[in-house]
Amino acid sequence: MTTGIENSPPRENSRKIIALAGGVGGAKLALGLYKHLQSQKRSGELVIIGNTGDDLEYLGLQISPDLDTLMYTLAGRVNTANGWGLQDDTGNTLTMLGEYGQENWFWLGDQDFATHIVRTHLLSQGQRLTEVTEELRRRLAIDCQLLPMCDEPVRTLVETAEAGQLAFQEYFVKRRANDTVIGLAFEGAAEATISPEIRQALTDPAMIIFCPSNPYLSIRPILAVPGMPELLRSSAANLVVVSPIVGGQALKGPAAAIMSSLGQVETPSALGIAQVYAGFAQRFVLDTVDADQKAAIEALHFRVLVTNTVMKTDEDKVRLAQEILQEFS
Amino acid sequence: MTTGIENSPPRENSRKIIALAGGVGGAKLALGLYKHLQSQKRSGELVIIGNTGDDLEYLGLQISPDLDTLMYTLAGRVNTANGWGLQDDTGNTLTMLGEYGQENWFWLGDQDFATHIVRTHLLSQGQRLTEVTEELRRRLAIDCQLLPMCDEPVRTLVETAEAGQLAFQEYFVKRRANDTVIGLAFEGAAEATISPEIRQALTDPAMIIFCPSNPYLSIRPILAVPGMPELLRSSAANLVVVSPIVGGQALKGPAAAIMSSLGQVETPSALGIAQVYAGFAQRFVLDTVDADQKAAIEALHFRVLVTNTVMKTDEDKVRLAQEILQEFS
Numbered sequence: 001m002t003t004g005i006e007n008s009p010p011r012e013n014s015r016k017i018i019a020l021a022g023g024v025g026g027a028k029l030a031l032g033l034y035k036h037l038q039s040q041k042r043s044g045e046l047v048i049i050g051n052t053g054d055d056l057e058y059l060g061l062q063i064s065p066d067l068d069t070l071m072y073t074l075a076g077r078v079n080t081a082n083g084w085g086l087q088d089d090t091g092n093t094l095t096m097l098g099e100y101g102q103e104n105w106f107w108l109g110d111q112d113f114a115t116h117i118v119r120t121h122l123l124s125q126g127q128r129l130t131e132v133t134e135e136l137r138r139r140l141a142i143d144c145q146l147l148p149m150c151d152e153p154v155r156t157l158v159e160t161a162e163a164g165q166l167a168f169q170e171y172f173v174k175r176r177a178n179d180t181v182i183g184l185a186f187e188g189a190a191e192a193t194i195s196p197e198i199r200q201a202l203t204d205p206a207m208i209i210f211c212p213s214n215p216y217l218s219i220r221p222i223l224a225v226p227g228m229p230e231l232l233r234s235s236a237a238n239l240v241v242v243s244p245i246v247g248g249q250a251l252k253g254p255a256a257a258i259m260s261s262l263g264q265v266e267t268p269s270a271l272g273i274a275q276v277y278a279g280f281a282q283r284f285v286l287d288t289v290d291a292d293q294k295a296a297i298e299a300l301h302f303r304v305l306v307t308n309t310v311m312k313t314d315e316d317k318v319r320l321a322q323e324i325l326q327e328f329s
Numbered sequence: 330m331t332t333g334i335e336n337s338p339p340r341e342n343s344r345k346i347i348a349l350a351g352g353v354g355g356a357k358l359a360l361g362l363y364k365h366l367q368s369q370k371r372s373g374e375l376v377i378i379g380n381t382g383d384d385l386e387y388l389g390l391q392i393s394p395d396l397d398t399l400m401y402t403l404a405g406r407v408n409t410a411n412g413w414g415l416q417d418d419t420g421n422t423l424t425m426l427g428e429y430g431q432e433n434w435f436w437l438g439d440q441d442f443a444t445h446i447v448r449t450h451l452l453s454q455g456q457r458l459t460e461v462t463e464e465l466r467r468r469l470a471i472d473c474q475l476l477p478m479c480d481e482p483v484r485t486l487v488e489t490a491e492a493g494q495l496a497f498q499e500y501f502v503k504r505r506a507n508d509t510v511i512g513l514a515f516e517g518a519a520e521a522t523i524s525p526e527i528r529q530a531l532t533d534p535a536m537i538i539f540c541p542s543n544p545y546l547s548i549r550p551i552l553a554v555p556g557m558p559e560l561l562r563s564s565a566a567n568l569v570v571v572s573p574i575v576g577g578q579a580l581k582g583p584a585a586a587i588m589s590s591l592g593q594v595e596t597p598s599a600l601g602i603a604q605v606y607a608g609f610a611q612r613f614v615l616d617t618v619d620a621d622q623k624a625a626i627e628a629l630h631f632r633v634l635v636t637n638t639v640m641k642t643d644e645d646k647v648r649l650a651q652e653i654l655q656e657f658s
Binding site: 060109139 | 424442
């Protein structure tokens, strides 16, 4: 299959727009940025850095749920009802694995298995996760960069009040994020390194955007890569935080509950998110329903863009991306 | 899933009925033997030894096509239109692998992938292929033994006039067995060993049946395991050959063409098959349409059963199995 992408390399001289993202929530803004830049024939400037702290190994297969969600979303292939997985996928492999007595609570579609089989195979041949991800996204005709936060395995471990320490997907999928999170650890993070591709992308970027992903479960693993916070902060570019909390609720997932249980804030709010990033980032995107928190966030030395941040349609995503790029470029 | 099989181990003291088989052709008689013995609550006496010379590795997955055909057939789950694969299986994983630029000429169904994923995983954990196959067949509620010919990898290589040496599945599936076979090699066979399970099964068996499988591509790899011919021949049991050639044609596959191209016989025939096994086996099952060859086969020191050997229905399979057991017990 030839996609023609091979013939249009990203313009190496253009300054990159960096988006840090986890899974479903972050993928929405990532798609907005991608579509907006694509419409300007600038998608080669976009570099999405995905969380791999929630990666898992299942029956020897290497699964990177956040990278896959980002990849399927950018390829226009995501199951929009779930926000993850491939559209119109079937579950026959997984059902049969159940017949063989294997655990199958982590849903994987039949087409999806192809991703994991190829990833596992290429990794076993010595390719780095960055190279494998590059190969997969090219095959799906995605013409921006999609980089894992590092090539080394990092595993988010969730300390819960009810069940002790859990592997991330056991907490998140098997137990449906119902446990009280009292701590987080990122196993392997100390040995992780900044990949050459990320170092290159973060050389004089135009902007660095923290997508509306869970700051604890999606962004903190990325920042746990040694040197990553310093590298982000050393940039002259604006660091822009898009609040994943709107009206006191997480747009998706357990971010609000974790904010409380980790004891950082009494009431989950956009302001609480701003407190998390205070002193690190300098720009903040606040939803109009939370406009009353603008002054308090500005007091934390943020420049604040107030706009509608709830992305229901692709038009919402593109519009938000466009506003952020215009406001903070 | 509990099948209850765990509670009914094969009676260790009963003498085993051994069936050597390749894929589709051999699986028909294997099913007949299984169903017949099951109806007498004797299926625990049946031991099927399957060819693994046509095993392959695909994207890191360990695939055993003949073992799978036997397993799916015995489980009543085989796609009866093809004779291999699982019934009502879908091909979404394979299609997606094609999108990722992977070769996908070897058809594998989505449910089928589960078999390969589990097999590969258990092998990687240090289980022998025999143990893995035992686990899989138990999960599919098959209550006879199904043993690979050995635990070590053996690969049938096909020397062709048109394309030189080919891996088995490249010859058989990709090039549709259209090349002229001028030689065979069994890579790794010299290092293979008789498994404890096969040695146990072949201790004083009641009968050893060569199913109507291709003698070159399905049976010879089994006999290439060092010590296997001697172990079979040392038994006091009758060695029974069921001719895979009926009316000068192979029931399935390229056996007839290979008989000619390997130069062993001018005209493919049941008699030619008898010549292949002469001096090794002592019993022969001949189709009624080839009854005129009975005397010539008897002259090779075979006792011959003439009957209808073409198995179209399950009833055909059971009847043939029953006749063989009655005639040669």
